[in-house]
Amino acid sequence: xKKIMIILKILTFMFLSxxxxxxxxxxxxxxxxxxxxxxxxxxxxxxxxxxxFFSGEEYNNFTNIEEIPxxxxxxxxxxxxxxxxxxxxxxxxxxxxxxxINIKSKSIKQGASTISQQLIKNLYLDFDQTWERxxxxxxxxxxxxxxxxxxEILEAYLNxxxxxxxxxxxxxxxxxxxxxxxxxxxxxxxxxxxxxPKNPSYYNPITNFEASKKRQLTVLTSMVKNKYITEEExxxxxxxxxxxxxxHDKQELSSIYYYKDAVISELNKLGIIxxxxxxxSGLKIYTNYDKEAQKIxxxxxxxxxxxSNLQVASTIIEPKTGKIIALIGGNDYSKxxxxxxTSSSRQVGSTIxxxxxxxxxxxxxxxxxxxxxxxxxxxxxxxxYSPKNAGNIYANKDISLLAAIAYSDNIYALKTHLFLGExxxxxxxxxxxxxxxxxxxxxxxxxxxxxxxxxxxxxxIALANEGIHTKPYLITKITDINNNIIYEHKPMxxxxxxxxxxxxxxxxxxxTYNYQMIDxxxxxLISVQGELxxxxxxxxxxxxxDFWTIGYNKNYLVMVWNGYDNNKEVTSSQSRIAxxxxxxxxxxxPNKENSWYDIPKGITASIIEPISGKAAQDNGLVCYxxxxxxxxxxxxxxxxxxxxxx
Numbered sequence: 001x002k003k004i005m006i007i008l009k010i011l012t013f014m015f016l017s018x019x020x021x022x023x024x025x026x027x028x029x030x031x032x033x034x035x036x037x038x039x040x041x042x043x044x045x046x047x048x049x050x051x052x053f054f055s056g057e058e059y060n061n062f063t064n065i066e067e068i069p070x071x072x073x074x075x076x077x078x079x080x081x082x083x084x085x086x087x088x089x090x091x092x093x094x095x096x097x098x099x100x101i102n103i104k105s106k107s108i109k110q111g112a113s114t115i116s117q118q119l120i121k122n123l124y125l126d127f128d129q130t131w132e133r134x135x136x137x138x139x140x141x142x143x144x145x146x147x148x149x150x151x152e153i154l155e156a157y158l159n160x161x162x163x164x165x166x167x168x169x170x171x172x173x174x175x176x177x178x179x180x181x182x183x184x185x186x187x188x189x190x191x192x193x194x195x196x197p198k199n200p201s202y203y204n205p206i207t208n209f210e211a212s213k214k215r216q217l218t219v220l221t222s223m224v225k226n227k228y229i230t231e232e233e234x235x236x237x238x239x240x241x242x243x244x245x246x247x248h249d250k251q252e253l254s255s256i257y258y259y260k261d262a263v264i265s266e267l268n269k270l271g272i273i274x275x276x277x278x279x280x281s282g283l284k285i286y287t288n289y290d291k292e293a294q295k296i297x298x299x300x301x302x303x304x305x306x307x308s309n310l311q312v313a314s315t316i317i318e319p320k321t322g323k324i325i326a327l328i329g330g331n332d333y334s335k336x337x338x339x340x341x342t343s344s345s346r347q348v349g350s351t352i353x354x355x356x357x358x359x360x361x362x363x364x365x366x367x368x369x370x371x372x373x374x375x376x377x378x379x380x381x382x383x384x385y386s387p388k389n390a391g392n393i394y395a396n397k398d399i400s401l402l403a404a405i406a407y408s409d410n411i412y413a414l415k416t417h418l419f420l421g422e423x424x425x426x427x428x429x430x431x432x433x434x435x436x437x438x439x440x441x442x443x444x445x446x447x448x449x450x451x452x453x454x455x456x457x458x459x460x461i462a463l464a465n466e467g468i469h470t471k472p473y474l475i476t477k478i479t480d481i482n483n484n485i486i487y488e489h490k491p492m493x494x495x496x497x498x499x500x501x502x503x504x505x506x507x508x509x510x511x512t513y514n515y516q517m518i519d520x521x522x523x524x525l526i527s528v529q530g531e532l533x534x535x536x537x538x539x540x541x542x543x544x545x546d547f548w549t550i551g552y553n554k555n556y557l558v559m560v561w562n563g564y565d566n567n568k569e570v571t572s573s574q575s576r577i578a579x580x581x582x583x584x585x586x587x588x589x590p591n592k593e594n595s596w597y598d599i600p601k602g603i604t605a606s607i608i609e610p611i612s613g614k615a616a617q618d619n620g621l622v623c624y625x626x627x628x629x630x631x632x633x634x635x636x637x638x639x640x641x642x643x644x645x646x
Contacts (some may be wrong), residue, residue, distance in 0.1 A: 349541025
């Protein structure tokens with residue numbers, strides 16, 4: 001009995017302490033200034049010329065709650081927060097229930113966020129969910145409940161939630177999916193829309209109708225449980241046919257949204273905005289967005305990938321500054337908002353070879369260094385490895401490093417990789433600021449490591465910028481609406497590669513589309529030679545599931561990837577798509593003067609026979625060497641040779 005009394009006293013003390021703390025939170029919330037909820041997420045995006053390219057109106061296009069159908073309101077409350085009008089921001093019974101269910105199932109089966117909590121996340125962006133951030137969200141939720149009526153909170157919520165395909169708020173969703181105003185929506189349309197925010201990409205009825213209908217059934221079932229509709233009405237609503245509009249009246253959808261999403265992603269990673277957003281009614285985000293470059297990129301993707309299910313990721317970067325001026329993360333934003341530039345990692349194939357061969361140049365290789373190119377099985381301790389060249393084409397003789405790059409010879413790459421040591425490639429990519437660790441195994445030389453495009457860009461920026469790395473970025477500056485600077489990008493440069501060796505490498509990479517290299521096979525990018533308007537260093541790469549083309553000069557780095565999200569194999573004919581997008585894009589970008597590199601001190605030119613790498617007197621190819629390593633042409637007097645034989 002004594003133990004029971006002690007337990008009861010402890011529980012009573014804990015309960016009273018909880019009530020006191022809770023009251024303290026509400027008192028604190030009451031004395032804090034009222035923050036705006038109708039424009040707290042007013043984000044205005046500016047391009048490189050400080051012209052607005054994405055208006056904050058996208059987030060402030062509010063619809064009054066009187067214009068929202070009661071059926072839609074009933075549906076959202078029923079499925080998201082049935083006690084919305086009863087709690088004060090937190091549904092504590094629901095929280096306890098969720099904790100019990102999650103502990104019992106040993107996984108996260110159920111959440112307990114209220115509409116008020118979700119609104120705070122919508123208004124102040126969804127930063128990393130650290131404990132500090134969660135506590136901050138809790139305080140803001142208390143403030144929200146103290147300063148606003150329930151209908152005002154619900155109104156703000158319905159105008160800020162993500163309905164997929166770039167539609168934020170009920171007004172945009174009604175227009176996009178059904179070409180209607182919110183007050184014109186039927187109950188079957190309303191209940192379908194209400195299901196989307198749970199997972200906007202997955203429950204998008206245009207791209208995944210079956211999943212969206214299952215979600216609608218969940219919404220309708222919750223409405224039956226909460227006595228908004230009957231079972232019979234549920235079945236009738238569910239079985240009614242829907243007609244979709246699925247069009248955006250906004251122009252240049254993918255040009256804006258993929259880039260905008262990438263900016264938001266970078267904003268989140270900066271981690272410096274959270275507290276500021278509480279005190280301001282909006283943000284001005286200044287970026288490197290180049291509308292003309294984006295148009296060129298988008299047009300070429302559309303032309304080369306009409307009606308295609310193949311996915312694409314591409315970006316354009318200024319190597320000298322690191323400015324990301326254009327970016328497209330998929331072939332159709334309205335169908336998939338997943339940004340493959342910022343969020344996907346794919347096998348990079350032979351585009352890894354420039355880093356391998358840069359390491360080789362540092363270790364005494366020259367463009368004339370040769371290895372035997374023939375079908376080869378490598379003995380690797382207890383295992384063997386038998387890589388193949390494209391089309392099973394081999395020189396069956398010694399070929400130069402220059403030829404190996406032009407033809408993307410896999411045997412030469414493996415021999416170089418093993419000669420240098422498997423750690424050399426990993427070390428050289430790390431030095432180039434590529435954060436993904438390249439595995440120290442044989443196949444890494446052929447690009448089996450999965451790397452994110454923006455991470456991968458770090459290394460190519462260093463190659464394109466004569467050995468100097470500068471971090472790629474989108475945001476130049478962030479201010480509040482009164483132009484007070486909250487954040488400003490500070491460029492940092494670091495020399496990571498040798499200028500002489502990058503020059504030699506970059507010149508060798510121009511031969512991937514050189515007609516003079518046609519011999520027992522053709523250079524890998526010979527098909528796009530006619531598209532090119534200037535001199536570029538470029539390398540393509542492929543695996544069974546991924547096709548890449550990456551090329552640059554002093555002015556621009558353009559990266560293109562094609563593949564399927566589900567790792568479906570890509571056909572050989574599709575390999576040309578990335579090459580064409582790259583070539584047509586980089587050729588149309590406005591070229592600045594001196595687009596190619598000046599010859600560094602200590603570098604000399606030599607005319608060589610491309611395949612053997614030996615010096616040639618004429619009909620050869622100009623190639624560059626560190627002084628003292630170039631091959632020399634040996635003139636032989638034929639009469640002197642005959643006399644020696646006799």
